[in-house]
Amino acid sequence: MDLIPFPPVAxxxxxxxxxxxxxxxxxxxxxxxxxxxxxxxxxxMIVRGVWVQAHETKEYQKALAHKMxxxxxxxxxxxxxxxxxxxxxxERQVRPELGPQAAWADLRVHxxxxxREPRQEDFKARFQQLHNESLERLLRQPDATLMLLIFxxxxxxxxxxxxxxxxxxxxxxLCGRQLGLPDEQRLALTQAALxxxxxxxxxxxxxxxxxxxxxEAQRRDLMGxxxxxxxxxHSLGVRSELWLxxxxxxxxxxxxxxxxxxxxxxxxxxxxxxxxxxxxLSPRRSRLxxxxxxxxxxxxxxxxxQPDEAGxxxxxxxGLYPPGSLVRLANGEVGMVFKRGHSATEPMVAAxxxxxxxxxxxxxxxxxxxxxxxxxxxxxxxxxxxLVTMEKLLRL
Numbered sequence: 395m396d397l398i399p400f401p402p403v404a405x406x407x408x409x410x411x412x413x414x415x416x417x418x419x420x421x422x423x424x425x426x427x428x429x430x431x432x433x434x435x436x437x438x439m440i441v442r443g444v445w446v447q448a449h450e451t452k453e454y455q456k457a458l459a460h461k462m463x464x465x466x467x468x469x470x471x472x473x474x475x476x477x478x479x480x481x482x483x484x485e486r487q488v489r490p491e492l493g494p495q496a497a498w499a500d501l502r503v504h505x506x507x508x509x510r511e512p513r514q515e516d517f518k519a520r521f522q523q524l525h526n527e528s529l530e531r532l533l534r535q536p537d538a539t540l541m542l543l544i545f546x547x548x549x550x551x552x553x554x555x556x557x558x559x560x561x562x563x564x565x566x567x568l569c570g571r572q573l574g575l576p577d578e579q580r581l582a583l584t585q586a587a588l589x590x591x592x593x594x595x596x597x598x599x600x601x602x603x604x605x606x607x608x609x610e611a612q613r614r615d616l617m618g619x620x621x622x623x624x625x626x627x628h629s630l631g632v633r634s635e636l637w638l639x640x641x642x643x644x645x646x647x648x649x650x651x652x653x654x655x656x657x658x659x660x661x662x663x664x665x666x667x668x669x670x671x672x673x674x675l676s677p678r679r680s681r682l683x684x685x686x687x688x689x690x691x692x693x694x695x696x697x698x699x700q701p702d703e704a705g706x707x708x709x710x711x712x713g714l715y716p717p718g719s720l721v722r723l724a725n726g727e728v729g730m731v732f733k734r735g736h737s738a739t740e741p742m743v744a745a746x747x748x749x750x751x752x753x754x755x756x757x758x759x760x761x762x763x764x765x766x767x768x769x770x771x772x773x774x775x776x777x778x779x780x781l782v783t784m785e786k787l788l789r790l
Contacts, residue, residue, distance in 0.1 A: 415444040437781045494535065495784050498542050498560075501528055505588070506556035509595045517630040525563070525588055532564045537717050537733045538788055539564055544718025545730070545784070547676045548683045548775040554602035554676065555595045561672045562587040562665070565708065569664060572711040579636065583661045586640035587668065593622035602678045620645050640665060649696035652703045667693045667704040675719075677775070686719025686731070687772030713738045720773040725749060725766050728778065732787050735762065739769065744787055746780060757786050 414426040423439060430436065492500060501524065508520050532539045543564060547557045566587035570580035591598055597615055601608060608616065624642040632638060639658035647655075647663035655663065674689035684692070690712070693705035715721055715731045722728050726749035733742035744757035760767040 417445065493785070494531070494538055494542060494788055497531060498539070498546070501531075502546075502553060502556050502560060505560055506553050509555060509559060509589070509592050510599075512592060512626070512630050514630050518632070521585075521589070525585060528560060528563055528588075529567055529584065532567060536568065540568075540712065540734075541717035541730070541732050541787065542784065544675055544686070544716055545775075545782070546718075547672065548718065549677075551602040551676065551678050553599065554678070555591060555598040558598070558672055558676060559588050559591065561675075562590070562668050565668045565672060565711070566665065569668065569704075569707050569711045573664075573707050575661075579657055579661060582634060582636035582640055583665060585634070585637045586644065586661065586665055589627055589637075590623055590641045590644050590665065590669070591619065593626050594619045605679050607680070636661070644669065649698050649700065649702060664704045664707065667702065667708060671705075671708055675716075683775050685772035685774045686716050686721075687714050688774075690714050690716070709738055713741050715739070715741050715743075715769060715772055717741070720775060720778050721769045722771040722773055723760060723762070724768045724770045727760070727767075728773065729757070729760060730782065730787060732757075732759075732790050741769075742790075743767070743769070744790055746778075746782065753780055757790060759790055 415423050504524050543561045547561050563584050566583045570583050620642045624638045640661040643662035644665045647666050652660050671693045674684045677683040690709045696702035713734050717731050719731050727745040728747040729743040729745040731741045732744045735741040740762045743760045
């Protein structure tokens with residue numbers, strides 16, 4: 395099923411839908427011809443992104459009609475006309491260059507497929523394509539990527555495992571660079587971040603969606619999942635010992651200085667803290683996501699309540715208020731961090747709600763180095779009662 399992103403501006407409340415809209419996996423959300431009603435559920439659906447089948451769009455139908463008319467005027471045989479229709483469909487299956495939000499949604503669908511249904515015959519190729527494209531997009535727009543992925547992870551637990559894996563991968567790349575890790579170690583770290591839970595992907599998604607605590611059977615399945623993920627990766631053709639050992643140890647690496655460890659233990663400790671930080675930014679059905687600053691503080695100190703070298707690296711990399719997190723300013727405005735600043739506590743913020751609590755027509759950049767625009771509080775995602783239009787924030 396060939397899907398293309400459907401722009402939110404084309405979804406008008408109170409009007410019939412011109413096409414059937416689907417989620418990024420092709421599942422039907424609302425059928426063509428239904429009137430789109432305004433509700434919190436529908437608004438959240440729009441935030442996550444909706445898609446349509448390419449052959450349903452007006453552009454496809456016009457192109458097909460034009461091609462059919464031309465062939466008929468030329469007296470083409472019926473077989474040639476049918477062949478031309480198939481060729482046009484193939485041409486239209488080449489996706490146009492997607493915007494950042496649609497591109498990351500597309501990558502998330504690929505991540506869910508690669509991690510949930512790994513196949514020995516093509517796993518390495520599919521995984522490497524996903525890994526490389528994610529990092530290419532990250533390095534092109536690091537702050538925009540952080541804003542998109544952190545906000546996306548904070549809003550929904552659907553496809554939790556894929557969202558979490560992709561967020562951990564980009565955090566691993568940026569933290570590895572901040573720590574000055576050699577290329578070989580940074581590569582193993584990002585590969586491990588993307589694949590560390592491959593042995594429990596389906597279970598991780600179920601746990602995110604269930605209200606009850608894990609059952610005894612689920613807890614048993616979670617135990618030692620680093621070993622099982624490493625064994626599965628090896629069976630799929632992975633031969634990098636640094637990658638495999640980092641996955642194997644990512645829940646075992648305890649507190650303490652990083653310099654005294656083997657390379658795999660060093661990476662595993664960093665990955666453990668990245669994993670913990672990203673999890674705190676993400677909701678499950680049974681819990682709410684934490685404010686960005688609370689997630690940062692939770693990894694700044696280790697299990698012994700001492701400053702944690704790996705956690706400090708995360709805060710230095712992202713700031714105390716990471717892009718994609720919500721804050722209240724000293725002047726009473728509420729906004730989203732869209733760019734890291736010169737210090738951990740002074741990022742650039744886009745004001746979204748004015749002092750009165752009413753939405754602003756456009757996001758307004760605020761410099762938190764100024765006393766009147768300084769950050770007064772870090773907010774949890776559920777505290778923002780506003781449909782955020784990410785396209786406007788990406789233009790800042």
